[in-house]
Amino acid sequence: MxxxxxxxxxxxxxxxxxxxxxxxxxxxxxxxxxxxxxxxxxxxxxVPVQPLPETGSTVGVDVGTRYFAITSDGEFVHNPRHLGSALKKLRVQQRTVSRRKKGGNRRRKAVGQVAKTHRKIRRSRQDFHHKVAVKLVRENDLIAHEDLRVSNVVKSNLARSISDVGWSAFFDILRGKAESAGRVVVRVPPQYTSQRCHACGHTCRENRNNEVFKCVSCGHEDHADWNAAKNILGRAVPSGVNGSGVSHAVA
Ligand SMILES: [Zn+2]
Structure with missing residues (x-):
């Protein structure tokens, strides 16, 4: 500096x-x-594009609420733990603000503390996003993820829609890094990625029971989000095996 x-x-x-x-x-x-x-x-x-050497690898990424992301390679990226404690601190500080007299000096100071904690959370989230994106871009030639611009309609539970904001920010960072490294990012349609069996293609609601995926047609068992990540990759890189992307998932 x-x-x-x-x-x-x-x-x-x-x-x-x-x-x-x-x-x-x-x-x-x-x-x-x-x-x-x-x-x-x-x-x-x-800045000029500085292509990274080809790796021969492709990956599908599913974002979730329990984990930040799950890749088709079977990597589970945890949500950063320190974020949780910062959020707790934020709640305490916000209560302090509401206790203090409006227009008072002490309230103004407490509001300042809240803003600083917000900034800290935002920055550590950004830092985390950068690290996850760098790793994906370094290790893969092609990265596929769901197109979140349409997924709100499909996966409309509250927790997910709140997190969507964070994921969009993450995908923006990912695209930026991929571009400058000469990598490809593919947005795929999000419909039924979590209900479709990656092994046989059978798609129905009954296939999925929370974290467990068990195909009612062929009996294929998988972690539900992992199964979804493989479907996401399959949509970006159809492999010819029922269009399911089997060969790419193990690449
Ligand atoms: Zn199946």
């Missing part, structure tokens, strides 16, 4: 800045952002 440098902001002039990292590529836009009580200069730069 560079303490002494200044940046030139049009109409304002030279402003002393702490540089968090060096600029790469050609700066295209500059945004000045106030985040609670700190100002940030955010440069958007154009």
């Amino acid at each position: 560079d303490e002494g440098r200044r940046i030139n902001i049009p109409k304002i002039g030279a402003v002393k800045c702490k540089f968090h990292r060096l600029l790469e590529g050609t700066p295209k836009t500059l945004q000045i952002v106030l985040d609670v009580n700190e100002w940030y200069a955010v440069y958007t730069c154009e």
